[in-house]
Amino acid sequence: MSTHTGSSHTAAIAVEELSKYYEVSERSGGLLAAVGSFFRRRTRLVRAVDAISFTIAPGEVVGFLGPNGAGKTTTLKMLAGLLYPTAGQARVLGYVPWRREKEFLRRITLVMGQRQQLYWDLPAIDTLLVNRVIYKIPETQFRQTLDELIELLDLAPLLGKQVRQLSLGERMRCELAAALIHRPQVLFLDEPTIGLDVTMQERIRSFVREYNRRTGATVLLTSHYMADVTALCSRVIVIHHGKLLYDGALGALAARLAPFKIVSVALEDGAAAGVDWTEYGELVTGLDGNGSKVHLRVPREQAAEVTARLLSRLRVHDLSVEDPPIEAVIDRVFRGEVPD
């Protein structure tokens, strides 16, 4: 009996109070503790995903942001039917994912960085041919999709080579092809560009964009490369310690979570000696720039006043006022420095 709720469903992905808790056994170091743990196991509850809720409409490309261990991958695995949740509900294309109905699995795909989908000892095309049978893809559709994928991912020279002879970037492209040959309506992409060089990252991003444009597929993408998210997603969901911190437009994220401006000041030679920067704002480390430039984090409402003070008191050679880069915003959110 299918659990499909039928065509009245408008959301592609609907998640409600979804949770996944793990019991992890715990013990301190040392021999005494090791022996003790033989008799009595102490466990700790890890809330990998803690009552998150969100809805994604068909065709949306949503970014799932969070540091390692935040719960993004666990959420994706639940939505793809790999994991049973501890509590809560979810529906993807109207199906309950962990029921693992064949009709559901035929419509989705989950691409993980270290995915082992391809037959290692065979040419990539062989995996695609097996997938054709597994997913029951009609011959003409298969040919058509294959041609499109070859074009978009530049696969022509790769498909006949044994997978184990491919480079990481080449293998990733073939994995993507194998993951998409059945034209899924929902794509779960878990760190799709991890470990790839910059050119390849850009290529994968434009491919995802194009696939979404051509097929109207819904994409839920996790990454800790901001470039992935800024390139593809207008909407982001931020998750940390298993909890949903933010769900909304990417641009608004910076405005809401980081009401700061970055004031960058370059002084004339020799003018920097003895300057106490803390009078003006918080010195920022980690932004790019050579040593002669100083970056200050200044609250938005004070930006004008601080700028005026800097210009009047110091011999300023160059000054700019900008929004903080989105990475810095996210970073501070994860380190708990910004209240939500």
Added chain:
Amino acid sequence: MRDLIRLYGAMLQASLGVQVQYRVALVIWLLGLVIQPVVYLVVWSAVAGQGAVGGYTRGDFAAYYLTMMVVNHLTFTWIMWEYDYLIRQGQLSAMLLKPANPVHRLAADNIAYKLLTSVVVLPMAVLLGLYFRPTLSLTLERVALFLAAIAGAWVLRWLLEYTLALAAFWTTRVTALNELYYGLFWFMAGQVAPNALLPPGVQLAAELLPFRYTVGFPVELVLGRLQGAQIAQGFAVQLIWLAIAFASYHLLWRAGLRRYSAVGG
């Protein structure tokens, strides 16, 4: 059903393509498979001397162990050693994401291996036969029943050992469990000794447990060691164990999936 046949067709092709490349590994596996029955054959022949033991002469032992070698080769699996690895390497996750039960791909691997290696094992059995001189008298009827018994034996052993492999969902210490299984298997399946030579209590246990019906039963059948009623009984027990094995597999698979934490990938 037709879908399943097409599925196996595609997967067998792929599995054959993979295994054909591992020629050296195949040869090494085969050597191991052959050595064991030959050793038992030699030992029991020495015991039988010029006479017989429990109704088995040297020629009878040769027939028994060479047939046993072929049957064991056809029915054996390695899935219980592999499953833990599949989980940890993330390959099981990759299979679970597709609308096909992983058991089919893994069964196809097993069948592909047998298809490939039979090309070597069968001639090898014949060659060894030239040296050890087995006493063989086959009838068409017995060979036909033999084929049916082997089919049942393959499915039974596959289900049993696959179900055992699913223990990997619950523990990483699968080796201990596997060793326990093999300890029993050796004794009861007919490898250490033909069923008739086992002590009475053990013999009864062997006739009730499933192990014999994966190897020993087909061998005894084709060699004419069983009377009509015993053959029927054998098939009946094999069928009962098939049902039990299938039910166990089904239950454990569902329970294992609920528990699966997909940590490998």
